[in-house]
Amino acid sequence: MDKENIIKNLSIKTETKIVLLVLDGLGDIPYNGKTALEKAITPNFDNLAKKSVLGLTNAIFSGITPGSGPSHLALFGYDPLKYEIGRGLLEALGINLELTSFDLACRANFATKDKNNIITDRRAGRISTEKNEKLCVFLQEKIKKIEDVEVIIKPGKEHRFVIVFRGKGLEQNLSDADPQKEGHMQQFAEALSKESKKSALIINQFISLVDEILKNEYPANTALVRGYAKFPSIPSMPELFKLTPAAIATYPMYNGLARLVGMQILNTGETIESEFKTLAENFSNFDFFYIHIKKTDSYGEDGNFEKKVAIIEEVDKYIPQVLALKPDVLVVTSDHSTPALLKGHSWHPNPFLLFSPYVQKDEKFFTESECAKGSLGRFPSKETMTLMLANALKLKKFGA
């Protein structure tokens, strides 16, 4: 039996409550001698860490730098090598589209072609986001359905937009409708398997319609379509773990990822303060809460070490409020590391802290190097879920 089925068979519904606090990109390497966690003044994390068990996690495996999709799936208890989240899907989630299992999501660019159908600019001169929004509304008015397939068109930034084809029998195994390089002929999608023939037909009709509708909209007179992604068939958290889970996040993509695994999305404000307020207000209605703090990652990506430190210090202030709710299990960790030194995601492990009445207290501080000495050792992120469920007494015994 695979691990997923083992957990499914062992999980039970209880009254206990779990809080998973994810500081995106928290993990770090020293920047002028200290990591962000080492530099930050965090009396509440320190106090919590003394009563918690610590460790380090790898989202994928040693040395692999994860994207947000696989690293979050791992935190939610899924094998990130088993479930793939295509680029088109992530983009659709990122602009707050609610997707269904009938959806084929695609990334698209507005582009320029000449009268011989040679693509002369893959980004249509990087048209403004406002122009993009107008073009998408214009296209959506004219294209609502192709055959029995509903078409949803939503703008992204600059020349980028997302198309969701919603209907039966759409598969993702297709070639890109994009020559990848300028100076080459416009390409149409080609089915790479029998199952994808319908998708190819619909996508190519879509492109022909766009060409017709936009013929006077130079430089945005065609569309390149790629990054096809079916809605993945992931068993939901309620199904696998018997949880009634809720997500609190300020960025659409993380809410999208949470929705993908069956979490309910809670309305919240833009600030960290509002996220913790949302937690308190909804605490009686769910038994699992995923709270996502985005800015540790954003400032890491910017190389802004001091601001990353400041965000950690801000989150630290709300820990007493979380503890006042008396969660049975509280985990604080990251999805991946985003060292300011590297200005991007990295392969370094995530600091991990688990607080519950049933832990061997490590009596350490919450930093990468102290977590390295924690009694949980180094383990895969996807085991976060089993550890949380176990500590919430939500897992039966395996075997007699």
Next chain:
Amino acid sequence: MDKENIIKNLSIKTETKIVLLVLDGLGDIPYNGKTALEKAITPNFDNLAKKSVLGLTNAIFSGITPGSGPSHLALFGYDPLKYEIGRGLLEALGINLELTSFDLACRANFATKDKNNIITDRRAGRISTEKNEKLCVFLQEKIKKIEDVEVIIKPGKEHRFVIVFRGKGLEQNLSDADPQKEGHMQQFAEALSKESKKSALIINQFISLVDEILKNEYPANTALVRGYAKFPSIPSMPELFKLTPAAIATYPMYNGLARLVGMQILNTGETIESEFKTLAENFSNFDFFYIHIKKTDSYGEDGNFEKKVAIIEEVDKYIPQVLALKPDVLVVTSDHSTPALLKGHSWHPNPFLLFSPYVQKDEKFFTESECAKGSLGRFPSKETMTLMLANALKLKKFGA
């Protein structure tokens, strides 16, 4: 997707350079209270360790004692359970034969049979290596080809020799042409699958020819053939990891293993000094260097603890020369442990040290017990490659 394909898809070519220094059999258990690494006076390793991240590796899994083949494959980034290197192949590599993908390598013994074809001595009275060499030259003169298959015959030690059959359509699924016990009839190879029929025919013709040619050479009047091994189809390091790798080793088998995965073999002398000189001389021409130090293992196998310590101290002296080359990543580890106490390979983990600009410094010494507290924890040797590639910034992000 399997891990190998993930790494293949993520790896990119860069200018950064990696040095993998393997002290064969370095890992140890205490001998009169200390391991060889604990006993050795190693100021340079100690200094390096303070700036490095540490851990312990298992070549196969806990409790498994690896041979040199699988333990090196793991260090080179390959799953040692996926790729098998047959005994015949290792023997052929060990006597410096350059092999091709058309080769079927076999181990053979000179043996004695009586006039009723009963094997009376499986080792022909352990004839001398000199006699063996003469017999091999004699046989090679008379047997150059069987049908369309080239035959290469090379002596080993005492009664042992190696045969390489080079031609199309040779497979390894055959029974041994060896009764295994004395007092039994001479055996011929039997094909255990349709694909191996040609190999059986060729090998059995070879044995009949040997019997004819050696009929007056009692006690070496026949040959037993076994350990058939096809050249394995392993994707090369350049293909998988986009590296231009070079090997520096004094023993043929390690060069053979390196050649198997696509490394270029650099000429070097017999001494440790010459190996490091070769590294310096070739440093600008490659982006990955595997340096193999054999004698830590040899003295471990001899149970000679003091000499094992002395080799470690000798290698330590060259660390400043390596650092002076400014490699982006330097790893020091072993393929397996060879405790002097056990006089052989063992299942104990390998001490592991990785130095790069992007590590969380563990600030420890380079010993087994300090590595056990390192922030890399305990991990499979095959992840050595992903860690090295990551720290050399040679891996893209996994997933969006």
